[in-house]
Amino acid sequence: MNRTAEKVADLVRENPEFEAVLSELLDREDELRWRDVKDDMTSGQWGRLLQKDILVEGEDGFQFADREAVEEALGRTDEMEFETDVDVDDSESSWSTYDKAAAVGALGMFAGYSVGSVRSAVGNVLDLFLGPLDSALPFFAVIMVLAVVTGLYSSILQNALMDTEKMGAYQEKMKEIQERQKAAKERGDDEAVERIREEQMDAMGDQLGMFKEQLRPMVWIMVITIPVFLWMYWKIRPPAHINPAEASMVMPMVGEVELAAGVVGPLQAWILWYILNSIGFSQIIRKALNIQTSPT
Known part of the structure; x- marks a missing residue:
């Protein structure tokens, strides 16, 4: 050209x-x-x-x-194919053996929520590491600390493993195809519309690549987060492994509530407390470290 x-x-x-x-x-x-x-x-x-x-x-x-x-x-x-400075070849988005092993491990650990033996095994192992923290702080504060830690490594893993530039290229490619399709329809060029529609169908494969880019860091986050959640579940679920004096807390807008009690439907207080802290501290961490987790 x-x-x-x-x-x-x-x-x-x-x-x-x-x-x-x-x-x-x-x-x-x-x-x-x-x-x-x-x-x-x-x-x-x-x-x-x-x-x-x-x-x-x-x-x-x-x-x-x-x-x-x-x-x-x-x-x-x-x-023409959409051209960017970023290679959007889906083959480069394929997972490594370690990624696949992490996914299998994460799915396996999900069994701990319903299988008592798995939950007990994970809980006892993690208690060797988290037990001293539990001894030093009331359990609601332990949940806060774990929410901060999980928010920190989640942000770091997303920043390290998610190619936001490539994800942005996926989105820009689909937008460009839609714009050309609209222009072809406006001028009544049926042949061009058909060609662009075929190109659009081919480009749908890139959506799989975008999904894989988003899912990859989530797998590694779950590998670490699920055991932490299982440990908290093991500590709180009867027979509880926490000090009875720490089995309740005062939550904002709720008041004093048992950690194992449902506060929003079946959502237990300790889970809601973890979610609120995790979301809040994650935003602070990403802002402080200038971590970008959305397409650019």
């Missing part, structure tokens, strides 16, 4: 309406004058074509600097 074709492609990517405008101008055999084309385009679009030297002065008006290059660019525009 020569320089003129590149300029045309850039304009169409910038504003898909230029595709219909240029197609209309190509249908005109004579040199172009503003008074003849002003009903088909805006003055801003006309100015952009002159500014980009896609249209140049002729004998009696303006003409294409390189008509064949413009035709080539428009032909390629309908079929």
